[in-house]
């Protein structure tokens with residue numbers, strides 16, 4: 420490696436761990452001495468901006484660009500990644516203690532959601548974000564969850580993967596009445612021992628509409644004994660969704676507005692996948708294999724290695740990636756028309772950044 424490329428590499432990865440908050444890989448990837456301007460902000464022209472990297476609809480392939488035009492569109496998308504958008508889902512949900520019960524609040528709301536730069540869609544949400552806020556508890560915890568319905572439809576919340584009393588399972592007319600518009604409902608249960616792992620909560624009423632529009636979230640159960648699960652240095656959750664919310668999304672955003680994942684060389688990174696969409700999505704990480712350690716929360720008797728993992732609707736997988744290879748590694752769904760068109764990458768595409 421020449422001194423020049425070494426310097427370039429150092430610069431390329433400088434600050435990428437901080438990049439999870441803001442910033443841009445586009446700038447980080449720029450050749451030495453070349454400043455790459457970010458495309459105009461999304462709110463400047465929400466519907467008809469055609470600035471590269473901003474409001475180009477990368478999923479539509481209505482034109483047939485020549486090679487240079489095509490390359491320019493592809494480059495602009497990558498250079499704008501991660502493109503800033505309003506709204507961030509999946510952040511930890513605070514609780515209050517009532518005695519030894521952890522009390523959470525979820526409000527079902529319709530909001531406008533910026534799924535890619537400049538593309539605003541109607542999202543149905545918990546607490547105004549999609550994915551909804553992350554609920555994280557520990558085996559044995561007693562939880563109470565107040566649900567307030569501000570939607571124009573009835574709803575109910577199902578605790579997907581959790582073993583709960585039948586009347587807390589959240590299926591209208593089967594285990595409870597629907598929660599009407601303007602109404603509220605309270606769920607209460609204790610997390611059973613043996614139910615640790617990656618789970619979900621989502622609407623179970625008109626669900627093909629409500630869930631794909633955004634009414635979903637991660638429900639993570641920590642084990643009482645951390646040594647009972649594989650060790651890791653940092654963790655990320657990846658919620659897959661498809662359908663009305665801008666077609667194909669990772670954690671509520673489509674590329675280039677997806678957020679990259681970062682790790683330092685040598686770290687073990689836990690990824691928690693969950694599919695809340697209507698289609699299967701084979702997630703593929705370049706550069707390093709994934710060790711699949713758990714499915715639907717349950718530890719596998721024989722963990723296995725792979726580089727592409729099929730994740731069907733409803734399924735969750737926990738995988739450990741050993742971040743041995745520095746670089747910016749593509750990380751995407753391998754049904755290719757969920758990830759790329761003539762206009763560049765879109766949808767279910769992000770990156771794992773491994774820093775030296």
Ligand SMILES: [Cu+2]
Nearest residue numbers: 700752754757
């Ligand atoms: Cu896919």
